[in-house]
Amino acid sequence: MALTLLCTVFYLFCLVAFYILGFLLYRKNKIHLNKPNWTVFAVLFLQVSLFVLFWEGAFEKAPGPLIDIVWWSVVGIGFIARIRDFKNNFISAIPCILLSLFLAGFMLLLLYITSM
Numbered sequence: 709m710a711l712t713l714l715c716t717v718f719y720l721f722c723l724v725a726f727y728i729l730g731f732l733l734y735r736k737n738k739i740h741l742n743k744p745n746w747t748v749f750a751v752l753f754l755q756v757s758l759f760v761l762f763w764e765g766a767f768e769k770a771p772g773p774l775i776d777i778v779w780w781s782v783v784g785i786g787f788i789a790r791i792r793d794f795k796n797n798f799i800s801a802i803p804c805i806l807l808s809l810f811l812a813g814f815m816l817l818l819l820y821i822t823s824m
Contacts, residue, residue: 722809726802733798745793748800751786755807758782776815783811 758779761767767775787808790801 719806719810719813722806726798726805729798733795745797745800747789747793748797748804751782751789751804752807754782755786755804755811759811779811779815783808783815787812 786804790804790808794801794805
């Protein structure tokens, strides 16, 4: 229970920090928000589909190392692509970054549970 609460508090802290940072950047520089890239939609689709496929049990028969590689590559692509584009459009970058952090925390929690 305490680990779940700690992860939730960390996730909420990141959410608030990213929104405050984005708001301050917007107010300070009066950034013109560009239209979201196609990569935003591609990364969001990959992350959400990965999460849905996990809960549907599609990864049960797949080899473990393959799933780990796919999982961490989608998390890394989502995080790096949105950090790089954060200044251009922070509104579309924040959900991708937070979803990447959530997926990474979720996988680390699963690794922690299975190693017990």
